[in-house]
Amino acid sequence: MTGLTESNLLVLRNPNDPSGNGIPAQGIGYDHDSLGIFQQRPGWGTAAQRMDPRSATNLFLDALLAVPGWSSMEPWRAAQTVQRSAFTGNPTAANGQSLVYGGNYLRQGERASRILMAIGGSNAFGELDCGAAAISDSHPGTSDTNQKDISGVTPRAAAAVTFALAQRGKPYQWGGEGPATYDCSGLMQTAWRQAGVSIGRVTGQQLRNGSPVIAAALRPGDLILIPGALGTLAHPGHVGMYVGHGQVLHAPRTGDVVKVVRLTSFIADGVSGYRHIA
Known part of the structure; x- marks a missing residue:
């Protein structure tokens, strides 16, 4: 470059x-x-x-x-x-x-x-791009694309999840912050901005935003940071948003689109952190 x-x-x-x-x-x-x-x-x-x-x-x-x-x-x-x-x-x-x-x-x-x-x-x-590993288990259907689990979350988290899910199918673009294209951290920042919450632009900043949470306490809207293809556990290279039902929404890489995948596949190579934003 x-x-x-x-x-x-x-x-x-x-x-x-x-x-x-x-x-x-x-x-x-x-x-x-x-x-x-x-x-x-x-x-x-x-x-x-x-x-x-x-x-x-x-x-x-x-x-x-x-x-x-x-x-x-x-x-x-x-x-x-x-x-x-x-x-x-x-x-x-x-x-x-x-x-x-x-x-x-x-x-x-x-x-x-x-x-x-x-x-x-x-x-x-x-x-x-965001350096996501080859995560390709997006599965359209009731549990994936037609429902969102936002019961019991804060209004801000519900707004962030609703906005993020509405971006499905939009292409990945390195540096993209919407409205037509996104990269992984740009999508997270824009979704939470729509909910009235300011977070960092890149994964290294988002790893420090909000408060830490354990996997068992994940709630829709929480960020999940992983090493990705080029990052490490200490310096994550990729991020997604937990949307409930054991699934994560993310913007994977150039040539792909914003999609929902299983949490188990998203974190298969390790987790740098779970962050509760609001």
């Missing part, structure tokens, strides 16, 4: 940094004295390092790993924190009056996903 934004994944030399002359390149860039796929300036390393895709990637990853909390950030925010582009969230002429922190990187998210899919198949495709 970052490489697409900075150079269209091309190794670029730059006349403003002649130390890159003579090193194989795929084009010419003119951004200050930046070189390579990630458009790194001299402070990042030598010209040879910055113009070698593998070395340049390692330089980028070293900087990323040094960012506190990077793994719980939206990827475009993490990219912006590393790259320090003009897309700071403050609208200027340099960023086209953008209000989105890292918005230039966000715009390349779907394209990056398609490239990963072409390179590595469906497993790679999940690396830019």
Whole structure:
């Protein structure tokens, strides 16, 4: 995603940094004295390092790993924190009056996903979405789609569940917060916002929202956070909403839609936390 934004994944030399002359390149860039796929300036390393895709990637990853909390950030925010582009969230002429922190990187998210899919198949495709494991036991029928168990819950929880269930069938989109598309944590945030409750945007924040609850005490509206394909028990990568009847609603991954699945399959690879919101 970052490489697409900075150079269209091309190794670029730059006349403003002649130390890159003579090193194989795929084009010419003119951004200050930046070189390579990630458009790194001299402070990042030598010209040879910055113009070698593998070395340049390692330089980028070293900087990323040094960012506190990077793994719980939206990827475009993490990219912006590393790259320090003009897309700071403050609208200027340099960023086209953008209000989105890292918005230039966000715009390349779907394209990056398609490239990963072409390179590595469906497993790679999940690396830019919520990272849910292959959960595919959605079963239409009375217990799945035509009833909701909201008796005895708070009015706010009932509102959140009702809204979330109404989104079934809408496509997953990384970064989506509705009304037409959602990612996993965006759906949870939007559903609870509709109920008048503010929660965090990403799974790392939602793991700390509300109060912890045990599995036996789950009630409709509670959030269930799991590692997913790329997260861990300590740093979950996926989230769903308990909707009663032993079922969970979630937005799985690119190419899939908001759906209801069995709780047992959703938590098959472990649970990072159950959170009661309101």
